[in-house]
Amino acid sequence: xxxxxxxxxxxxxxxxxxxxxxxxxxxxxxxxxxxxxxxxxxxxxxxxxxxxxxxxxxxxxxxxxxxxxxxxxxxxxxxxxxxxxxxxxxxxxxxxxxxxxxxxxxxxxxxxxxxxxxxxxxxxxxxxxxxxxxxxxxxxxxxxxxxxxxxxxx
Numbered sequence: 001x002x003x004x005x006x007x008x009x010x011x012x013x014x015x016x017x018x019x020x021x022x023x024x025x026x027x028x029x030x031x032x033x034x035x036x037x038x039x040x041x042x043x044x045x046x047x048x049x050x051x052x053x054x055x056x057x058x059x060x061x062x063x064x065x066x067x068x069x070x071x072x073x074x075x076x077x078x079x080x081x082x083x084x085x086x087x088x089x090x091x092x093x094x095x096x097x098x099x100x101x102x103x104x105x106x107x108x109x110x111x112x113x114x115x116x117x118x119x120x121x122x123x124x125x126x127x128x129x130x131x132x133x134x135x136x137x138x139x140x141x142x143x144x145x146x147x148x149x150x151x152x153x154x
Contacts, residue, residue, distance in 0.1 A: 007078035012139035016083040040072035058091025067103040076105040
């Protein structure tokens with residue numbers, strides 16, 4: 001499974017408004033629920049917060065990868081967000097986050113969940129990927145950046 005299979009254009013928010021970690025969870029989950037017409041918002045937020053309580057998912061400079069397993073989704077999904085001003089995420093390095101990859105998976109897809117997290121980590125090794133995502137303007141342009149870098153990593 002490729003990131004471009006789960007981080008579809010309709011799940012990309014090119015201008016996050018959130019200023020802190022809880023707000024970004026709320027904004028991204030609300031967007032996800034609107035797109036998928038899901039009424040499972042609270043369950044999804046609980047899964048993200050539970051995982052986050054173990055350790056911050058702001059693990060890479062400028063980047064956060066909140067994720068969770070929940071029966072509130074029937075397959076793996078990804079929501080990607082970009083903050084131009086930065087989010088106070090309580091990241092491990094203490095710096096603001098500008099790029100957020102939220103990944104959700106049902107408990108039965110634990111292996112796929114880990115595979116997607118590994119794929120994100122592989123792409124993030126390339127600093128140009130981060131910069132090109134931040135430079136992209138709309139969801140389709142961000143998606144094309146994701147596909148282009150993912151294609152070179154195959």
